[in-house]
Amino acid sequence: MKKVNNFIAGEIKCFSQNYLPIFDPSKGEKIGEVVNSNEKDFAEILKSAKKGFNEWSEFTPLKRSRVLSNFKSIIEKNISTLAPIVSEEHGKTIEDAKGSIIRGLEVVEFACGIPHLLKGEFSQNVGTNIDSWSIRQPLGICAGITPFNFPAMVPMWMFPISIACGNSFILKPSEKNPSCSIKLAEMFLDAGLPAGVFNILNGDKSSVDRLIENSEISSISFVGSTPVAKYIYEKSASTGKRVQALGGAKNHLIVMPDANLQQAVDGIIGAAYGSAGERCMAVSVAVAVGSIADKLVDKISNQIQSLKVAPWFDNNSEMGPLISKDHKTKVEQYITDGVEEGAKLVVDGRNYQIQGYENGYFVGPTLFDNVKEEMKIYKEEIFGPVLSVVRAETYEKALELVNNHKFGNGTSIYTSDGEISRHFTTNAKIGMVGVNVPIPVPMAFHSFGGWKDSLFGSNAMHGVEGVNFYTKLKTVTSRWPKSINDGPEFIIPVN
Numbered sequence: 382m383k384k385v386n387n388f389i390a391g392e393i394k395c396f397s398q399n400y401l402p403i404f405d406p407s408k409g410e411k412i413g414e415v416v417n418s419n420e421k422d423f424a425e426i427l428k429s430a431k432k433g434f435n436e437w438s439e440f441t442p443l444k445r446s447r448v449l450s451n452f453k454s455i456i457e458k459n460i461s462t463l464a465p466i467v468s469e470e471h472g473k474t475i476e477d478a479k480g481s482i483i484r485g486l487e488v489v490e491f492a493c494g495i496p497h498l499l500k501g502e503f504s505q506n507v508g509t510n511i512d513s514w515s516i517r518q519p520l521g522i523c524a525g526i527t528p529f530n531f532p533a534m535v536p537m538w539m540f541p542i543s544i545a546c547g548n549s550f551i552l553k554p555s556e557k558n559p560s561c562s563i564k565l566a567e568m569f570l571d572a573g574l575p576a577g578v579f580n581i582l583n584g585d586k587s588s589v590d591r592l593i594e595n596s597e598i599s600s601i602s603f604v605g606s607t608p609v610a611k612y613i614y615e616k617s618a619s620t621g622k623r624v625q626a627l628g629g630a631k632n633h634l635i636v637m638p639d640a641n642l643q644q645a646v647d648g649i650i651g652a653a654y655g656s657a658g659e660r661c662m663a664v665s666v667a668v669a670v671g672s673i674a675d676k677l678v679d680k681i682s683n684q685i686q687s688l689k690v691a692p693w694f695d696n697n698s699e700m701g702p703l704i705s706k707d708h709k710t711k712v713e714q715y716i717t718d719g720v721e722e723g724a725k726l727v728v729d730g731r732n733y734q735i736q737g738y739e740n741g742y743f744v745g746p747t748l749f750d751n752v753k754e755e756m757k758i759y760k761e762e763i764f765g766p767v768l769s770v771v772r773a774e775t776y777e778k779a780l781e782l783v784n785n786h787k788f789g790n791g792t793s794i795y796t797s798d799g800e801i802s803r804h805f806t807t808n809a810k811i812g813m814v815g816v817n818v819p820i821p822v823p824m825a826f827h828s829f830g831g832w833k834d835s836l837f838g839s840n841a842m843h844g845v846e847g848v849n850f851y852t853k854l855k856t857v858t859s860r861w862p863k864s865i866n867d868g869p870e871f872i873i874p875v876n
Contacts, residue, residue, distance in 0.1 A: 382412035384625060385559045387583055388424055388566040390429040391576025396421040401556050406472035406702040409740030415559045418584040423591045426551055426580045430522045431597070433577025434549035438519050442496040445545055451572035452541070453489045456482070459568065463561060467532055468693035470558030471654045472742070473702040475693060478533070484822070485537030491825040492545035498848045499546065508874055511860045517852040519547030520599035520623065524592045526613065527562075528605045529555035529704050530659045536562055538829065539602045540768035542847040544569075548599075549578045553592060557704055558582050593617050598852065602842070603627065604661070606762070607788070607834045614837035624625035625850055626837040627830060629762040630790030633666045634819060635779045635805070638673045640795035641817075646680045648795065648819030649768070654688060654700050654746045658766040661835075662791045662813070662820045665763060666752075667770045670781045674772045678750050681768070682727050685746040686865045692738055702742040703765060709742040716747055719758040719769075721779065725750040730766060754782070762788070776801060784810045789832030791821055812836065 385403070386395040400414035416422070437445070460482050467478040501515040524537040532554060540550040554562040562581050569579050581586050592598055595618045598621040603615070607628030615625040632653070636645045652664035669677045691698035703709045713731045720726050730745030744765055752759050752769040755852045759769055773779040783792050793815035795807045802816045812831035815821030823829050823844070830841025840850040 382411070382499075383560070385415040385563060385583060386414060387416060387418060387426065388410045388563055388579070388581035389422070389425050390432070390572050390580070393563065395583075396425070397584075403470060403557070403559070404705065405469055406704055406742045407694075407738055408736075409706065409742060412469070413560075413581050415556050417556070418582055418588050420591070422584075423582065423588070423595075423869070426582050427464050427522070427595065427597060429577040429580050430549040430551055433575060433580070434519070434521055436575050437544070437549060437578045438547040440547070442499050442545075445547065446493050446495050447712040448573045449489060449493045449495070449541060449545055450795040451494060452569050452574070453486065454488065455572055456486050456565075463533060463564060466561045466564060467558070468701075470560060471529065471532060471704065472693055473659075474698045474701055475696075476876055477656055478693075481531050481534040485531075485534040487825040488537050488542045491843065495545040495848075498845070499852070501732050507858070508860075511858060511874075513856065513858045516855045517546070517848070518855055520851060520853055521548060522549040522551065522598050523548045523600045523602070523851060524553065524598050525602040526553045526589055526592065526605070527555060527603075529557040530656065530661070532558045533565065534563040535604050536565065538604075538842045538847075542843060543602075544574070544578060546848060546851040548851055549580070551580050551582055551592065551598070553582045553588050554583070556583065556585055567584040589613070591614075593622075594620060596620055599623060601626070602850075604842075610837050611834075621848065624838045625840045626831075626838065626844060627661070627842065628835050629764075629788055629838065630661045630663075630831065630835055631666060631759075631762055631786055631788040632662060632664050632791045632793075633668050633783045633786070634664045634792070635668045635670060635776075635783070635794040635796075636673055636677055637776065637794065637796040637798065637801060638671045640673065641797070642676060642680065644817065645795040646677065646684065648793075648817075649681060650688075651675065651817035654685065654766045657700050657703055657744070659704060660820075661763055662822055663764075664819055665768060666759065666782075667768060669770055669780055670773050670776055670779050672800045674770070678727060678748070680771055681770075682748055685728055685748060688746050690733065690743060690745055691735065692741065700746065700766065703744055704742065706742055708765070709744055712763060712767065715758055715761075715763045715765070715767060719749050719752070719756065719767075722753075722756045722758070724752045724756060724758060724769070754785075760787075780805065780808060784808075787834045790835035791815070791831065793819055793821055794815075811840070
């Protein structure tokens with residue numbers, strides 16, 4: 382049975398003797414343990430990160446870029462090694478795991494361009510014989526707290542950009558699936574990253590609180606539920622940290638009467654049930670406008686009943702289990718709540734059994750129709766394979782549903798009408814918007830982040846937003862002295 386420890390100063394080690402269990406969600410069996418770090422683990426990691434920053438920040442941006450490029454090459458060669466590590470502890474299919482690694486790799490590719498991205502601005506003669514320019518410099522020690530649903534991708538949305546900018550980085554992965562982070566740290570070391578620049582701190586909430594409370598850590602990046610995001614944002618800000626905390630979602634996908642129906646159905650099914658719905662960009666609400674509703678529900682219902690739900694190592698699997706027994710119970714309770722509130726349960730995923738894997742945490746694809754705004758299953762994030770269909774008479778009502786919801790992570794519309802599309806992209810009060818695209822996740826050279834209760838902090842992730850978050854701006858105003866002194870000035874300088 383494997384034991385996962387910390388990654389400190391380039392070595393796998395720990396001081397705590399307390400461990401937390403790791404489970405295989407497909408089997409419902411314990412497969413390993415991860416250290417629950419103590420105060421000494423944290424102190425050693427902080428010491429390592431300080432030393433790592435002092436060394437790494439002296440590297441030129443170009444030298445940093447070359448290390449990132451080596452790291453990129455190593456990941457490319459090892460995607461097939463990383464994917465099973467992700468799948469075993471998370472439960473997602475191998476192909477889904479590979480796709481998530483590639484989306485993380487794209488951020489590493491983006492970070493390889495850091496010499497260009499760190500260029501400042503220069504203005505000559507802002508005053509008589511006075512020049513001014515800006516410089517972006519690293520923050521120091523940065524930290525990231527990442528969720529269970531993307532153990533490779535989400536960490537790679539954080540640490541490559543932070544490290545490329547000259548910071549050292551402490552990653553606190555989910556205790557449910559920590560193994561991939563250790564592997565990534567080893568690969569980064571092999572790429573030429575100095576020991577201590579990238580450290581892994583494993584553990585539970587106590588490790589999170591140590592990161593938040595320590596005044597020597599300059600920034601916190603987080604992805605997870607809204608209550609935790611808000612907690613981290615408030616606590617971190619109180620200790621003077623820069624914070625980007627991405628929270629929950631309830632992503633709506635509007636289907637207009639003129640939409641390509643089959644295209645919309647395929648998009649909805651993949652986005653609602655892929656990765657068992659454990660994605661912050663999963664479609665959890667389909668808004669059927671006007672006459673298309675009955676056809677939409679029928680087609681979704683017919684197709685999802687033939688989805689292949691199976692363990693991650695089944696090559697034909699389209700959807701795996703949920704992450705834990707507790708989460709399975711929680712999702713099934715939401716389905717029960719939906720029935721009790723009066724929604725029409727078209728397809729029921731409760732009590733889903735797979736022969737030989739009866740102890741696995743499987744919930745089958747679930748579909749509700751006639752869901753109303755006041756229902757719990759509409760208002761709250763379920764984070765499972767549960768799709769709610771809400772019927773709207775008009776486009777205006779559908780847009781109102783999107784804009785009135787407390788979450789503002791992602792949304793999409795399926796339509797053939799360019800005017801409606803343009804109006805929607807302009808007026809949807811959501812951070813990421815798609816048109817005939819079910820999951821509008823931006824590429825690495827744009828930025829990822831929601832609005833409203835889906836993001837706490839001023840900066841989204843990766844892209845230029847990421848570079849700005851992991852650097853501080855310095856502006857220099859300079860004049861070289863003349864041989865004759867004009868004497869003191871007692872007014873604010875003007876041109």
